[in-house]
Amino acid sequence: MKLSKNRLLNMYELMLDARNFDLKVNQLVKRGMVPGMTHLSVGEEAANIGALAALNPDDIITSNHRGHAQVIGKGIDLNGMMAEIMGKATGTCKGKGGSMHIADLENGNLGANGIVGGGHGIAVGAAYTQKVKNTGKIVVCFFGDGATNEGSFHEALNLASVWKVPVIFYSINNGYGISTSINKVMNIEHIYERAGSYGIPGYFIEDGNDVLAVYETFEKAVKYVREGKGPVLVESITYRWFGHSSSDPGKYRTKEEVDEWKKKDPNIKFKNYLIENKIATEEELEKMDEISKKKIEESVEFAKNSPEPTIESAYEDIFAD
Amino acid sequence: MSDKTKLMNVKEAIIAAMSEEMRRDENVFLMGEDVGIFGGDFGTSVGMLEEFGPERIRDTPISESAISGTAIGAAMTGLRPIVDVTFMDFIVYMMDNIVNQAAKTRYMFGGKGQVPVTFRCAAGSGVGSAAQHSQSLESWFCHIPGLKVVAPGTPADVKGLLKASIRDNNPVIFLEYKAQYNMKGEVPLDPDFIIPLGKGEIKKEGSDITIVTYGRMLERVMKAAEEVEKDGISVEVVDPRTLIPLDKELILNSVKKTGRVILVNDAHKTNGFIGEISAMISESDAFDFLDSPIVRLAAEDVPVPYNHTLETALLPNVEKIKNTIYKVMNKQ
Ligand SMILES: Cc1ncc(C[n+]2csc(CCOP(=O)(O)OP(=O)(O)O)c2C)c(N)n1
Numbered sequence: 001m002k003l004s005k006n007r008l009l010n011m012y013e014l015m016l017d018a019r020n021f022d023l024k025v026n027q028l029v030k031r032g033m034v035p036g037m038t039h040l041s042v043g044e045e046a047a048n049i050g051a052l053a054a055l056n057p058d059d060i061i062t063s064n065h066r067g068h069a070q071v072i073g074k075g076i077d078l079n080g081m082m083a084e085i086m087g088k089a090t091g092t093c094k095g096k097g098g099s100m101h102i103a104d105l106e107n108g109n110l111g112a113n114g115i116v117g118g119g120h121g122i123a124v125g126a127a128y129t130q131k132v133k134n135t136g137k138i139v140v141c142f143f144g145d146g147a148t149n150e151g152s153f154h155e156a157l158n159l160a161s162v163w164k165v166p167v168i169f170y171s172i173n174n175g176y177g178i179s180t181s182i183n184k185v186m187n188i189e190h191i192y193e194r195a196g197s198y199g200i201p202g203y204f205i206e207d208g209n210d211v212l213a214v215y216e217t218f219e220k221a222v223k224y225v226r227e228g229k230g231p232v233l234v235e236s237i238t239y240r241w242f243g244h245s246s247s248d249p250g251k252y253r254t255k256e257e258v259d260e261w262k263k264k265d266p267n268i269k270f271k272n273y274l275i276e277n278k279i280a281t282e283e284e285l286e287k288m289d290e291i292s293k294k295k296i297e298e299s300v301e302f303a304k305n306s307p308e309p310t311i312e313s314a315y316e317d318i319f320a321d
Numbered sequence: 322m323s324d325k326t327k328l329m330n331v332k333e334a335i336i337a338a339m340s341e342e343m344r345r346d347e348n349v350f351l352m353g354e355d356v357g358i359f360g361g362d363f364g365t366s367v368g369m370l371e372e373f374g375p376e377r378i379r380d381t382p383i384s385e386s387a388i389s390g391t392a393i394g395a396a397m398t399g400l401r402p403i404v405d406v407t408f409m410d411f412i413v414y415m416m417d418n419i420v421n422q423a424a425k426t427r428y429m430f431g432g433k434g435q436v437p438v439t440f441r442c443a444a445g446s447g448v449g450s451a452a453q454h455s456q457s458l459e460s461w462f463c464h465i466p467g468l469k470v471v472a473p474g475t476p477a478d479v480k481g482l483l484k485a486s487i488r489d490n491n492p493v494i495f496l497e498y499k500a501q502y503n504m505k506g507e508v509p510l511d512p513d514f515i516i517p518l519g520k521g522e523i524k525k526e527g528s529d530i531t532i533v534t535y536g537r538m539l540e541r542v543m544k545a546a547e548e549v550e551k552d553g554i555s556v557e558v559v560d561p562r563t564l565i566p567l568d569k570e571l572i573l574n575s576v577k578k579t580g581r582v583i584l585v586n587d588a589h590k591t592n593g594f595i596g597e598i599s600a601m602i603s604e605s606d607a608f609d610f611l612d613s614p615i616v617r618l619a620a621e622d623v624p625v626p627y628n629h630t631l632e633t634a635l636l637p638n639v640e641k642i643k644n645t646i647y648k649v650m651n652k653q
Binding site for chain 2: 126
């Protein structure tokens with residue numbers, strides 16, 4: 001792994017965007033400016049961006065309900081994304097999808113998903129297309145820890161393993177499915193161990209808050225999958241700072257636990273690395289943060305100034321021609 | 322288009338439709354349990370492995386969730402999968418992917434992307450398969466915007482509509498009636514023979530009464546219609562062929578012409594699709610043309626029993642259809 005200065009700074013920029021975007025959404029939710037459910041990925045930036053950084057730009061992903069960092073990492077237009085979350089006509093889905101259904105097909109994101117486990121099969125199918133058409137592209141299927149207890153997870157891994165399709169199943173383990181600790185609903189220690197049942201490699205990223213560690217493991221996973229050897233399962237350990245969704249008081253976790261994880265802030269960790277290794281100065285990185293915040297602020301302005309969708313538009317887009 | 326036809330059964334019409342589409346478009350492929358060397362649970366892919374190979378006639382694990390999800394993902398990314406669901410009853414395991422993914426993807430994404438996938442389902446009773454292998458579940462899917470639902474009743478319609486379904490850019494639920502896989506009829510050989518989805522057909526012209534029916538019941542309705550002819554009753558048989566989109570015009574015009582209507586299907590009566598047709602007629606200007614109440618004839622609201630006598634007794638048959646016609650015509 002030898003990443004250029006540009007690549008490293010680009011990763012940091014995306015982590016900043018993901019962080020600032022969700023902090024802003026959190027504010028907007030409190031101000032009543034978001035008409036629907038949101039699931040924030042603050043705290044999980046490294047686990048997301050590190051993985052995406054190991055992909056080619058035209059690789060494909062499926063995302064889940066906690067997918068903001070994933071679409072941002074894939075390069076979505078932030079204005080359209082913010083407008084979508086505010087339900088505006090200019091949103092990436094014309095205000096019909098919202099946070100849980102943000103898709104960015106142009107950038108290879110086949111969509112967030114409101115159904116836990118809903119992306120598993122879709123990812124296998126998308127990977128099958130790449131194999132048949134020999135595109136050289138691979139697919140990363142993002143999901144949580146809780147999703148690995150859905151039947152679709154097992155069926156998808158099994159099918160992908162026998163069809164040997166190029167897909168990375170990626171479980172971002174933040175310890176909880178809503179309020180339920182994964183340890184209470186799984187009788188083995190680690191999710192990646194489940195790979196053994198399908199005869200595929202399992203990779204474990206112990207510190208999912210270390211973006212370079214995530215990147216490094218993903219590089220291996222990507223290489224394996226791109227060589228046509230079939231799917232792999234990757235697990236990273238991280239934590240979400242906020243509640244499950246906007247309506248979660250978070251009674252199932254102690255303040256100490258949350259504070260402990262906030263000390264392991266993935267963005268600060270990476271920032272320190274960049275400074276210590278003289279990739280950039282603190283001032284330069286602060287400046288990047290300012291620029292990122294400004295971009296997000298602009299996206300809010302764009303969304304606020306965007307029209308509501310027309311009632312007529314509700315009748316459109318049901319069928320393709 | 323050449324008008325050459327050949328006598329084929331439904332099974333052969335299905336194989337012909339899929340094979341022609343697979344020759345025409347390399348993105349089309351068939352997947353499902355035992356579609357390969359076994360030739361499909363109902364023999365609807367016999368010989369296709371030999372022509373197209375295991376890459377395009379794809380055997381799957383017994384994993385309905387993964388099969389449906391994979392098909393949808395493949396469809397979203399440029400392929401055109403045909404899924405052999407086998408018994409329609411098993412589609413329950415695929416419900417989430419069909420209802421929550423396939424049907425809604427394009428809409429949720431604001432009109433981006435498409436999901437061209439055909440789910441072929443062996444529906445209906447009649448072969449002693451009992452309650453978990455005999456259902457016609459079309460009304461569930463008709464309720465979901467974003468899905469097309471096709472239920473043909475003749476071998477020619479099966480071929481023309483299956484080809485149209487495969488070429489359609491939307492998810493299609495395609496009903497095949499397991500009791501009619503061997504039903505024969507003249508089928509056009511032209512590889513461009515397509516019956517557009519949403520276009521029904523008057524299967525028999527008549528002037529006294531309209532019977533709207535589709536799928537498996539068409540054969541019985543036709544027979545009943547012929548038999549009452551000698552009693553001087555002229556029945557018009559309207560077959561919408563696709564339920565979504567529905568050829569409402571065709572139905573309403575016939576109702577306006579005859580002023581009487583019977584609706585027949587092989588699914589359970591309560592909440593069946595013919596209830597929707599009844600409501601559609603009532604809400605339209607055709608209502609003013611009605612000389613008698615709309616009557617539904619459907620399978621009884623009980624699970625399909627194993628015993629052949631029971632299984633048979635619960636479905637509309639030629640006798641029941643005739644009696645209903647007499648009743649509506651006040652000729653008992
Ligand atoms: C099929 C289904 N079941 C339940 C839910 C409700 N639900 C939404 S998110 C969630 C928890 C998912 O946990 P995990 O997969 O670990 O992802 P995380 O939220 O932790 O990122 C649940 C139960 C759902 N949306 N879909």
